[in-house]
Amino acid sequence: MRYMTTKNRAILREMVVTDFKVRYQGSILGYLWSLLKPLFLFAILYVVFTYIIPLGKDIQHYPVYLLTGIVLWNFFTEATMQGASSVVARGDLIRKVSIPRYLVVIASTLSALINLGLSLVVVIIFALFNGVMPSFEWLMMIPIVLELILLAMGISFLLSAMYVKFRDITYIWEIFLQAGFYATPIIYPLTKVPEQFHKWFFINPMAQIIQDARYAMVTNTTTTLWTSVHSWMVIAAPFVIVVAVFIVGALYFKQHSAYFAEDI
Amino acid sequence: MADKEIAVSVRDIHKEFVLPQSKNSTFKQTVVNIVKKNNKVTQKTLDGVSFDIHKGDFFGIVGRNGSGKSTLLKLIAGVYTPTAGSIEVRGGLTPFIELGVGFNPELSGRDNVYLNGALLGFTRKQMDEMYSEIVAFAELEPFMDQKLKNYSSGMQVRLAFSIAIKAKNDVLIFDEVLAVGDEAFQRKCLNVFERYKAEGQTVILVTHDMQTVKNFCTRAVLIQDGAVIENGDPIKVADKYSAANQDVIDQDLEIANHKEGAVGVLATNELGEKTNSFTVGEKVTLEINWDSNDTRVIMVDLYKNSGELITNFISKREGMETLPIGKKVKLDIQAMVTPGSYHIDVSLWDADMKQRESVDYGVYSFMVTNDFSRAASSFGGLTFLKSTWRS
Numbered sequence: 219m220r221y222m223t224t225k226n227r228a229i230l231r232e233m234v235v236t237d238f239k240v241r242y243q244g245s246i247l248g249y250l251w252s253l254l255k256p257l258f259l260f261a262i263l264y265v266v267f268t269y270i271i272p273l274g275k276d277i278q279h280y281p282v283y284l285l286t287g288i289v290l291w292n293f294f295t296e297a298t299m300q301g302a303s304s305v306v307a308r309g310d311l312i313r314k315v316s317i318p319r320y321l322v323v324i325a326s327t328l329s330a331l332i333n334l335g336l337s338l339v340v341v342i343i344f345a346l347f348n349g350v351m352p353s354f355e356w357l358m359m360i361p362i363v364l365e366l367i368l369l370a371m372g373i374s375f376l377l378s379a380m381y382v383k384f385r386d387i388t389y390i391w392e393i394f395l396q397a398g399f400y401a402t403p404i405i406y407p408l409t410k411v412p413e414q415f416h417k418w419f420f421i422n423p424m425a426q427i428i429q430d431a432r433y434a435m436v437t438n439t440t441t442t443l444w445t446s447v448h449s450w451m452v453i454a455a456p457f458v459i460v461v462a463v464f465i466v467g468a469l470y471f472k473q474h475s476a477y478f479a480e481d482i
Numbered sequence: 483m484a485d486k487e488i489a490v491s492v493r494d495i496h497k498e499f500v501l502p503q504s505k506n507s508t509f510k511q512t513v514v515n516i517v518k519k520n521n522k523v524t525q526k527t528l529d530g531v532s533f534d535i536h537k538g539d540f541f542g543i544v545g546r547n548g549s550g551k552s553t554l555l556k557l558i559a560g561v562y563t564p565t566a567g568s569i570e571v572r573g574g575l576t577p578f579i580e581l582g583v584g585f586n587p588e589l590s591g592r593d594n595v596y597l598n599g600a601l602l603g604f605t606r607k608q609m610d611e612m613y614s615e616i617v618a619f620a621e622l623e624p625f626m627d628q629k630l631k632n633y634s635s636g637m638q639v640r641l642a643f644s645i646a647i648k649a650k651n652d653v654l655i656f657d658e659v660l661a662v663g664d665e666a667f668q669r670k671c672l673n674v675f676e677r678y679k680a681e682g683q684t685v686i687l688v689t690h691d692m693q694t695v696k697n698f699c700t701r702a703v704l705i706q707d708g709a710v711i712e713n714g715d716p717i718k719v720a721d722k723y724s725a726a727n728q729d730v731i732d733q734d735l736e737i738a739n740h741k742e743g744a745v746g747v748l749a750t751n752e753l754g755e756k757t758n759s760f761t762v763g764e765k766v767t768l769e770i771n772w773d774s775n776d777t778r779v780i781m782v783d784l785y786k787n788s789g790e791l792i793t794n795f796i797s798k799r800e801g802m803e804t805l806p807i808g809k810k811v812k813l814d815i816q817a818m819v820t821p822g823s824y825h826i827d828v829s830l831w832d833a834d835m836k837q838r839e840s841v842d843y844g845v846y847s848f849m850v851t852n853d854f855s856r857a858a859s860s861f862g863g864l865t866f867l868k869s870t871w872r873s
Binding site: 224225228229232243315316477 | 561
């Protein structure tokens with residue numbers, strides 16, 4: 219079975235472009251907001267976490283370290299929240315055209331990915347200003363982001379298919395994300411957490427992804443899954459979870475997608 | 483004819499829907515339903531429908547609202563999944579059942595063409611090649627950079643249709659395209675249908691216009707209450723559909739004419755059938771009856787529903803000096819008016835038309851539809867005036 223035919227690619231492209239064009243409709247600065255939004259968020263966080271609550275004063279390049287975490291978490295939030303409502307939001311298409319339903323979910327992930335790309339550009343600019351040296355290790359971001367996309371897409375498949383029938387799911391997921399934000403070492407460095415608990419933190423794929431990204435982008439002193447956990451079972455855990463979530467999500471979606479048109 | 487290749491084969495299709503009130507849309511309901519072990523309330527929309535569409539057929543699907551024909555179309559298009567039975571489509575099929583799917587009012591006309599094109603299965607490159615042709619056919623060249631929300635509904639339909647007819651596929655589906663758009667647009671549609679028919683294109687058409695079914699379709703089915711009740715000859719299907727509608731109209735007319743009041747109106751067509759739908763140029767016979775003993779003159783005002791008074795008819799002026807004792811007259815009108823909705827007011831007057839006894843506003847309404855098989859296709863304006871050409 220071929221999933222990415224030229225026809226499907228054309229549909230995806232149009233959906234993503236439409237999304238992007240419509241998003242800043244009517245605003246004077248338009249697309250610029252895609253850059254301005256993360257920029258201002260960073261400025262605020264920078265002030266808060268360097269002058270008011272200096273949580274990471276021991277960490278090298280802490281502002282960039284913080285921003286990397288925030289940017290990746292924001293992508294995860296945006297992709298899964300938009301993904302969850304994507305099928306219902308595109309109900310008009312689903313009820314009228316027999317385009318493959320998974321395209322709608324992929325399009326919403328890609329839209330979020332564009333924002334991630336723009337935010338990462340801002341992060342790189344920040345990093346250079348902060349004195350971070352560019353290195354080949356930055357290329358490690360490619361597999362890390364791919365893992366993140368796989369995770370976000372798997373969750374989006376699962377949630378979007380459930381959302382068609384259970385409209386409570388987005389509220390539940392929102393709460394889950396709130397809890398996840400604090401369960402993941404984003405604003406606090408993992409070094410503040412006693413070492414024997416690290417393995418429990420790293421079962422969470424988002425913790426592994428963010429720490430790895432920081433290692434690649436910001437500083438080699440970052441505590442990562444690889445440096446702080448020694449059991450292979452635990453090291454495998456976040457990756458097994460990502461793959462399992464994707465497979466379960468995709469299968470659940472496939473099973474239910476045939477009835478989306480009448481259930482929406 | 484019998485061994486023609488099959489394009490779409492519909493085999494014993496059943497479709498049931500879970501009715502919304504029993505749908506578990508919140509967890510609370512879900513829990514309640516699980517605890518109570520509620521049986522789902524389902525509605526059978528299609529109940530064992532089978533037919534074949536051959537290559538080159540111009541296939542009509544007709545049926546009253548709610549008969550299940552739209553569900554059937556969505557099943558063929560692959561939007562719905564059948565509860566039981568199978569649908570086999572050989573070759574490509576336009577996957578849309580409605581014009582302008584995915585149109586976004588915030589995007590320009592140009593962007594919408596590409597968006598809609600992608601949904602119909604075109605790549606960007608193919609769209610680039612067809613773009614100017616589409617715009618030319620829609621006659622919208624000056625408007626393509628404007629947002630779609632600033633288009634009139636007619637312009638939107640024109641644009642959508644122009645894209646849709648580019649979607650060359652083995653099987654095309656059109657749902658009620660003739661119901662939208664003005665007369666010029668409808669004629670354009672019919673021209674395209676002519677071309678499809680000439681080219682041997684397989685087309686599935688859902689419509690309420692029986693004239694189109696009779697003129698274009700090579701085969702047709704009539705769906706009623708989720709089942710096929712007539713399959714094959716489009717003339718038979720169209721007539722059976724009209725007859726089924728006639729029963730409903732008759733019931734309505736009987737109710738309308740039994741109402742208490744000063745005036746009753748009963749309308750019949752050339753064949754003496756009670757109806758409220760006529761084609762252009764058809765003879766409308768109004769049978770008017772009234773209660774009052776003092777009425778000497780009857781006046782009928784014919785209005786277009788948009789408000790214009792088309793003309794009036796006065797019994798005395800037209801030569802009926804005294805009204806019949808039976809308090810019942812017949813008025814024959816040649817419906818030489820442009821297609822649309824009309825109504826009449828009937829007023830009762832004394833002998834010298836100084837004193838109006840009563841007036842019954844909108845006592846009868848009717849439709850005049852276009853009949854493309856007649857001279858009416860050259861119709862322009864509100865009505866025909868009597869005229870003579872001399873040299």
